[in-house]
Amino acid sequence: MKKIKLVQQIVDGGVVAVLRADSAENVVRMAEQAIAGGIKIIEITMTVPFALQAIETLAKRYSSSDPSAENYAVIGSGTVLDPETARATILAGAEFVVAPCLNPETITLCNRYRVPVMPGVMTIQEIQTALELGADVVKLFPGNLYSPSMIKAxxxxxxxxxxxxxxxxxxxxxxxxxxAGAVAVGIGSDLTNEAVKTGDYSTIAAKAAQYIAAYQESKQKQ
Structure with a gap:
């Protein structure tokens, strides 16, 4: 049941912060600011040095058990290329796993431990395969290669x-x-670019608040 609850929390959150940084310390700071700004679904990419430490730190600090709690957030891992990495992130506290591509063994591993997994896909064939393997959500990636009309297609x-x-x-x-029908969106560099350039991480909270407001407005129009 926890997996079903987590998938629903990701969909309800609507905006996933995809965070990359040059250190575990900096990605934790990014996550803290994104959460403060209202984005409660946090993806720590495995390209971050010592990313597992960052996931463990955040998983201990935030809880997904009560959406009304002050310390509520769902912490997951991203840029997961293989099942070994997926298992390591789950042991570190990741509650969902995101991949840039479709790796069947990674999906199987996550299903074994009842952890939501969102593989990256580009084609109808890949999406069908992901569904057959048991993925609840597929990540259309890279999204900038498509227009929103792709979802209708x-x-x-x-x-x-x-x-x-x-x-x-x-x-x-x-x-x-x-x-167009997206169940959620992943936000990456646009959320953190200014903070990286200026060193002012509070800009992430401000940008996160803008994204949440835009998402909520969009949902109200549906």
Whole structure:
């Protein structure tokens, strides 16, 4: 049942912060600011040095058990290329796993431990395979190669697919993706670019608040 609850929390959250940094300490700071700004679904990418330490730190600090709690957040892992890495992140506290591509063994591993897994896909064939393997959500990646109309095209033959575009989603087009049928969106560099350039991490909280407001407005229009 926990897996079902987590998938629902990801969909309800609507916006996933995809965080990359040059150190575990900095990605933790990014996560803290994103959460403060209202984004409660946090993806720590495995390209971050000592990413497992960052996941463990955040998993101990935040809890997914009570969405009304002050310390509520769902911490997951991203850029997971293989089942070995997926298992390591789960042991570190990750509650969902995101991959840039479709790796059947990774999906099998996550299903074994009842952890939501969102593989990266680009084609109808990959989406169908992901669904057959048991993925609840597929990540359309890189999203900047497509327009929101891609979701309508996907849902023609595969109306049961839950699609989350990642890459290229911005404040300007978030509403179009939600209107097209995205169950959630992944936000990466647009959320953190200014903070990385200036060293002022509070800008992440401000940007996160803008994304949450844009998402909520888009949902209200549906």
């Amino acid at each position: 996907i849902k023609g033959p595969l109306p049961q697919a839950n699609v989350m575009p990642t890459g290229g989603v911005s404040l300007d087009n978030l509403g179009e993706w939600i209107k």
